[in-house]
Amino acid sequence: MKSTLMVLLGGATACLTVAFRPAAGPSAQPLPTGSSAAADLPNLPPVLQASFPKDTFNLTKYGAVADGQTLNTEAFRKAIEACAASGGTVLVPRGLWLTGPITLKNNVNLHLAAGALVQFTADRSQYPLIKTSWEGEDAIRSQAPISGVDLTNIGITGKGTFDGAGDAWRPVKKSKLNETQWQKLVASGGVLSEKKDAWYPSAASLKGNQLAAAGTPRKSLNPADFADIRDFLRPNMLSLTRCKQILLEDFTIQNSPAWTIHPLLCENITLRRVTAKNPWYGQNTDALDLESCRNGLVEGCTFDVGDDGICIKSGRDEQGRKRGVPTENFIVRDTKVYHAHGGFVIGSEMSGGARNIYVSNCTFMGTDVGLRFKTARGRGGVVENIFVDGVDMTDIAGEAILFDMYYAAKDPVPLLGESTAPLVIAPQPLNEGTPQFKGFRIKNVTCKGATTGILVRGLPEMSIKDISIENAVLESKKGLVCQEAENIRLKNVALISTDTAPVMEVQNSHNIALDGIRYTSGAELLLRVTGDRSQDIRITNTNTKLAKKDVQLGDKLAKKTVLMSQK
Template identity: 70%
Template structure:
């Protein structure tokens, strides 16, 4: 290892030529500058409805908390659609129902005080062909679903409850001792290690083996309880509005539009218990032209998540999620506040996220993928994010996602072993062309973690005007054309910034805590062209340490 005195540092007096936007893809950069503020995104088309209103009580629905109202609600929706559309009204009251299907031109409106409670009787949900985490699958029918529809909505001030507790397995580590004892006493079964509770023996059976695709129906009937549905499943639908309502207690993902166009979520709340496995709030998968605004998420997995299919099936589908605006949203407990991946094999592009707040999420801005996914994520613009009490990374680009909790359990480590490069194929994922501006974070484990693959670096990342208070500062591994401008890394760690096999990095106006032991640690024989500009290095006891295999002129200070 060699320290500052032994490392050649080039101090340049001439004007520094910033290469960040002079990448080989100049045309793409010109396009992204216009898209950054949403100016080039298509207008999101809203559905329109006739004023005709059908009340579910006219079809025999009873709000006694006991009567199963599936038939009455279905009849109201069917008749409304057949007559040209309009509003199906769910009045105030407790309405128990089985799964329901939306129909063309129908606005399902839940009045203030209405609770649409989906039954906890799992046999009421038939097995259907659908998808699970980006691949074709057999699952139980979603509490609310729709396929190949147009002009649909769920609106109002009411609540839809998915009875998720009757489906979900629960890890002992997620609960207090008293909660665990109460859960075990309620019924269900435990695994051999006695650390995961399942609602039934059938659910445990499904979890104990690999669920195989393409099997006869009898195979899935034998593990039916394990095949948890998403709460709202919309497939190939156009002109969708979700407004005002609360979706809560989902068996798995809460809101899942797949291959949909022109979708608007406004003032929607999604709530799942914090321990809810796969309890995502919103998963937009292979969707185009969307607006998510003024929504609230408090869930057990990722909050606002963008996907486009998994691995070979996702690449074969080849439909990116694109042209999405997210603004003015709040995320409380979640694995990630705003997330892309990990199932992004069809690609993601042209997303604009602004003025959002993440409080107590495991990760703030979470971009995750893995070898085998493929797909390109590009043209992502983020502006105005406030975060508090982030358990993991405030900003994360991770190409080694391994379906583990983002924050290690006690005794676990998220450190990676040495991993050799692999040949580039269609299964190699790519993250490129992100702009992140005006981010504030009060409390995180790590401010910024960028972790690319040896064969495919994370590329073209701009982070500008950020104040990040965290235990660790910047960790940058296998990255190219990274630009941090006017970023405060207020960390208690001895080393503020770490670089491994990263190149064409520009650090302009970096601020950090006084009396830091070390400002920069550089490792890897492929680290080069790291430029430190307009930064006061006197606040650190030592400016740079470089490992022996780092090129002598890897760092330039101006």
């Protein structure tokens, strides 16, 4: 598959060919330009690039001192304001620069020289409470360490590092640390929960978390109403809102209080060779959250964080639907994700929708889930036209490929010792909060080690539709679990599962094509079908004789529910 990305560079338009590799594995080569495999992919709109005059404004000329002790907030402000007057680059030289929040301005490229470390202060009082957004809804939070609002032509570049002092903000569960780590954390200060199983940086942080856990968060949008829980209101680290022509390139950004890189309602984003690092136990520390953004390229990045890696969002529930701005027209490629909740993720806050997303040549190592598409009743929104070609995964704790419209509810997949049949999800009436997943094309995927190879879990009132998975090798405990779905096609998929009773499970789904399925010889059961709404399930080009039993049907299902054409 191939798509063309038009890029405007200094007034000249260039054309980048986005090629998807023909086979899984690190040694596979890109398709040549003009391959017929790209026939079903549209061209994406232009991604306008940021560009800056050559003028350079050295931070030291504005009073900055690189001693790790001097607070350089005012020096950053002066340098950025001076640069914005005519445009150019603010140069942060090698050294340790302590600072409070940095606010970007139009036509400014903040450039960190190699060896530059911008250390944001752990003094939470330096971050004023402001009206902003949190997890897809309007909220009061602390000001982000780096932020920009309503800007055009901005950049953050260079091989230096930003450190967000996230340890001063984030709560930590005792279960996440070994005993030595826990004792060291407790000795550092802060407060413990009543059960002594969680640490909080302060009493204000604990109070805010308790209010949230009790389901009684404050609905006010007046910052003064939150002074007593300000430490709970962790900021996203790099927050860009309604900005255009953004260049983020080469830097490392780490130790974030919450989400790490968060463009909201932005256009024309280029994110290239950026490294995001957070502790694996760091709550809400997503690497990249593209929320209601249009037109962009993410490539060559490395993410190792405590929550989702590459995440597509578009607002939460009623506010997201009212905003009505999908994240669309993005290419994500050549990126590695470690120790995240999900490698490439859409949702769960996707109420404005997502479409025209292309993912290729990515590697996920040690993530909880590989390809993670999640939503829930109440979200609304449509996710469609998602293309994935070339993803390799190892040591996935949960699902290699997950489509879940029942997110945050009890997992209907049975636990050890429980019934092997999935639980029935009760239907609810369709309304504006009913989400939709449709039109996914996934190919050339390998996974070595997961709990489940593929889990598709729709809603009885709104099935997951039109999913194609082709050329995949998935080594896992369970093979396929498919609930409340229609028009699902697996072609040339190897389900190398240890739990072979059954290899594949289908419930209340129809128009399911299982073509060229490979599985472990001697499997107890190849396919179990349950649910009185299951129909039109086809097994073709598959050696069903390798299993001790080929098909098991639930009560009230006729034999014609499953049609087999043996290989």
